[in-house]
Amino acid sequence: MFRRWLCTSLPHSLPTFPPLTAKPKPTLLNSLTRLSIPSTPTRHSSSQSKMGDTNRIPSIDKADRSELLRALESSLGSSFSSEPIRPEPNPLIIVICGPSGVGKDALIQRLRDSRRNLHFVITATTRPKRLTEVHGQDYYFVSKEEFLSMVERDELLEYALVYGDYKGVPKQQIREFMAKGYDIVLRVDIQGAQTLRKVLGKSAVFIFLVAESEAAMVERLVDRRTETVESLLVRIATAKEEVKHVKNFDYCVVNAQGKLENAVKLVESIIDAEKARVRQRSAVI
């Protein structure tokens, strides 16, 4: 393991030295001795230009820090840049999906409270407003005519007819906030996620939220008391089908009963990990 580290982490340009006497048996200690940087610069003139003039560098034990840094810079012939080594990560598009009643809105509300620089896209819908909902905050509640004219003008990234009502994602909002450096959160149903996968491919992060079990999923939907019995039956039947689509997502997050906070933390970790990716996703709308 240690030998492997040595092989992979030491630069290949480090000088090696011919043995002074008979060739010693290769041991880990020998390897270390051969690879270590020698204390006197006179014995390896070929690499001197790369290493700089070590004579001009004051003693590490005695020199003060800034003096030492300046001497190192001058010896290497270049100053140390304060520019970030990692480029600024690209704005992310995060698609959150999951069966009805699993807790998507609840999770998004917590993310809204805990995380800055996220823009939660407000979906346009023709569904009637629920009592607690606010126009322009929860949804843009529009008429069917208004919605269809948005479709005609190609203003929606995706749209679908869900339980008899239209729902769609306005493009302009996404463009505007991505340009300001915000990450975008989209809350869509399974049809929406499928369409977005076709449109955005791997350029967005797709997260599927599930309850810990089918029973928990149904209980949560029932406890919300927002649906008629007919609507409940449709939602439950649909939800049972929807969980089969989990394989098309990048991440699956369990929102267990009473553990919403854990689900929120996991989604935050996913966002953080995505930001640390070497090959960044790059969405263009």
Ligand SMILES: Nc1ncnc2c1ncn2[C@@H]1O[C@H](COP(=O)(O)OP(=O)(O)OP(=O)(O)O)[C@@H](O)[C@H]1O
């Ligand atoms: N981890 C949890 N434990 C217990 N209750 C929860 C949890 N997460 C959410 N809930 C509750 O479950 C109900 C359904 O949640 P929510 O409305 O967020 O679901 P949804 O996925 O957005 O549903 P829909 O797709 O039908 O709009 C709400 O009353 C919410 O407060």
